[in-house]
Amino acid sequence: MQYSGYTLTSGNSQSKLLNSPLMERVDARLKIVTAGLLSLVLASSQSLSCLLAGLILAVVYCILGRLNTWWVLKRLLSLNLFILFLWLTLPLAKTPSPPVITLGWVSLYKEGLFLAMIITMKSNGIMLFLMSLIGTLSIPELCRGLQQLRVPSRFVQLLGATYRYIAVIKEEYQRLYQAALLRGFVPGTNLHTYRTYGYLIAMTLLRSKIRAERVHKAMLMRGFTGIYPMLSPDSPAPPGATPLSLLLFSSTFLLLTLLSFFW
Amino acid sequence: MQNPTQAPLLELRKVTFSYEQRAKPVFEQLDFSFPGNRMGLIGDNGSGKTTLLHLLVGLLKPTTGMVYFQGNPIQSDTDLVQLRRSVGMVFQQADDQLFCPTVLEDVAFGPLNLGQTSRQAKATALEVLQLLRMENYIERITHTLSGGEKRMIALATVLAMNPKVLLLDEPTNDLDRTAKNRLLTTLQALEIPMIIISHDWDLLSKLADGYVALENGKLTFSEQMEIHNHKHAHPMGSHTHEHQHC
Numbered sequence A: 001m002q003y004s005g006y007t008l009t010s011g012n013s014q015s016k017l018l019n020s021p022l023m024e025r026v027d028a029r030l031k032i033v034t035a036g037l038l039s040l041v042l043a044s045s046q047s048l049s050c051l052l053a054g055l056i057l058a059v060v061y062c063i064l065g066r067l068n069t070w071w072v073l074k075r076l077l078s079l080n081l082f083i084l085f086l087w088l089t090l091p092l093a094k095t096p097s098p099p100v101i102t103l104g105w106v107s108l109y110k111e112g113l114f115l116a117m118i119i120t121m122k123s124n125g126i127m128l129f130l131m132s133l134i135g136t137l138s139i140p141e142l143c144r145g146l147q148q149l150r151v152p153s154r155f156v157q158l159l160g161a162t163y164r165y166i167a168v169i170k171e172e173y174q175r176l177y178q179a180a181l182l183r184g185f186v187p188g189t190n191l192h193t194y195r196t197y198g199y200l201i202a203m204t205l206l207r208s209k210i211r212a213e214r215v216h217k218a219m220l221m222r223g224f225t226g227i228y229p230m231l232s233p234d235s236p237a238p239p240g241a242t243p244l245s246l247l248l249f250s251s252t253f254l255l256l257t258l259l260s261f262f263w
Numbered sequence B: 001m002q003n004p005t006q007a008p009l010l011e012l013r014k015v016t017f018s019y020e021q022r023a024k025p026v027f028e029q030l031d032f033s034f035p036g037n038r039m040g041l042i043g044d045n046g047s048g049k050t051t052l053l054h055l056l057v058g059l060l061k062p063t064t065g066m067v068y069f070q071g072n073p074i075q076s077d078t079d080l081v082q083l084r085r086s087v088g089m090v091f092q093q094a095d096d097q098l099f100c101p102t103v104l105e106d107v108a109f110g111p112l113n114l115g116q117t118s119r120q121a122k123a124t125a126l127e128v129l130q131l132l133r134m135e136n137y138i139e140r141i142t143h144t145l146s147g148g149e150k151r152m153i154a155l156a157t158v159l160a161m162n163p164k165v166l167l168l169d170e171p172t173n174d175l176d177r178t179a180k181n182r183l184l185t186t187l188q189a190l191e192i193p194m195i196i197i198s199h200d201w202d203l204l205s206k207l208a209d210g211y212v213a214l215e216n217g218k219l220t221f222s223e224q225m226e227i228h229n230h231k232h233a234h235p236m237g238s239h240t241h242e243h244q245h246c
């Protein structure tokens, strides 16, 4: 059975990204904060130059992070499929200015087109930054970083538990589904099929809840009192890498902020 | 039971418990005391063995009655935390006992909760894994372990907390003969009182020195294993073997 889909990067993120001193082996907290700030700048900026620079820099970050090109493109594709709907709807919105183009009974307006473009640039830029900064962290590293940044422990636990159990839940669903198949279930478009799917999903949810209770019991038995303790990493970021990354991250942030205010 | 002047390690007094309000109680006015030996707990499926263990450590709350640890009633939350830190439990579903991404983190979880530093917790984890000869698993992702491996790691996570009592809920389920023997030798070498739920007479006869049988919500103690009929497969053919208890 495949367990893909529970780490942000496909496969083992640690081994894949070796020899990339600027992105890898950077303190998780620094990456998280940078990702947050850069996303904030891009999300709030209306300046085309800032968005364009952000997009280019985000691509550079992905290259520096040695991300797998296919993996990146696949994620971008699913994001842009969603954005496609904006392109199909936003330009149709009527505005006081005359339409840019009229094709038969459809008119496209400048404001809508501009808005769709801005949203596309923003979301792709943010996505690329997130992939290069957060996507190169393993989930335990991310959890540890968030916890060190004083993010509420409940949220961190939720993330950690999702990481640990999402594959288990998927496996459980598949086991139930296979059991149904083995007993001659053939999916079709009828009530029996829908009811069976309903049972399968309900059963998976119920089992997850019962499992969560058992896990919680096991945690209590091991002295858990609400704070999730974590091991500190064996090898902290090597000296030299962090100042360089700090320089890169802060200059990116400054550049984008300046662009967004002055151009 | 062994020593009337000394308080039993774990004790239930007049405990009534039912899972749902209207349901027939699993236990009614049950008295149980665990003196601190190696006690086998036997009983049919659904007789309430798991329920009994969970009551002993406050994972289930008795409807009426009290739980005692070393003679002290468990009343406040701090009592409970203290009790649970002293008792190590290997659950029937070992799968759910491993909730951290990697084996190392999982084994270190308990020691960290007990206040050890990262470095100490790692050392403890390694030590326990070596004791169980599972040190090669330290980097493994927990959910990719096999059932038997999970059970051994689950035992490691518990032993890492240096418990005063061990509660083992069917510990040899899904273990092969080698793993079972290794577990048996490990447990025999430990000087920790334990309650072992098992349907495995072979394990019990080698490990336990007293038995409790659970039937219809009632407990029957016996210091020695009773004579019983049993059948078991002999994988090595017709080699001779002895039964200590007959």
Ligand SMILES: Nc1ncnc2c1ncn2[C@@H]1O[C@H](COP(=O)(O)OP(=O)(O)OP(=O)(O)O)[C@@H](O)[C@H]1O
Residues within 6 Å of the ligand: B019, B020, B026, B043, B044, B045, B046, B047, B048, B049, B050, B051, B052, B092
């Ligand atoms: N969460 C629950 N809700 C309701 N009833 C339960 C629950 N858990 C157990 N029971 C019932 O309580 C009784 C005792 O269950 P318990 O799990 O303690 O049995 P057991 O002796 O451990 O059995 P096994 O040998 O199969 O593990 C059973 O009749 C069971 O159906």
Ligand SMILES: [Mg+2]
Residues within 6 Å of the ligand: B049, B050, B051, B092, B169
């Ligand atoms: Mg049970």
